[in-house]
Amino acid sequence: PPPPPKLTIPKADKVKVPSCPQDEVPKTPATPVSVEALMSLQDFIIRKFAHALDNTSKQSLDRYL
Numbered sequence: 001p002p003p004p005p006k007l008t009i010p011k012a013d014k015v016k017v018p019s020c021p022q023d024e025v026p027k028t029p030a031t032p033v034s035v036e037a038l039m040s041l042q043d044f045i046i047r048k049f050a051h052a053l054d055n056t057s058k059q060s061l062d063r064y065l
Helices: 035-052 055-064
Strands: none
16 A cells, blocks of 8 residues: 655644634623713613512612612
């Protein structure tokens, strides 16, 4: 049988490796930067989910805010 072909193994300093998705920083949504925007977001969340709270939970939420 003929001898096996020679394998060419590149040296580590000559290998170009593309960046991986794990290396990239994900883009995140902008955070509200003004007090008004934060209060608006907080009010929206409270109005959206207040109907699901019982009286004790509502009182606890009021104390927290």
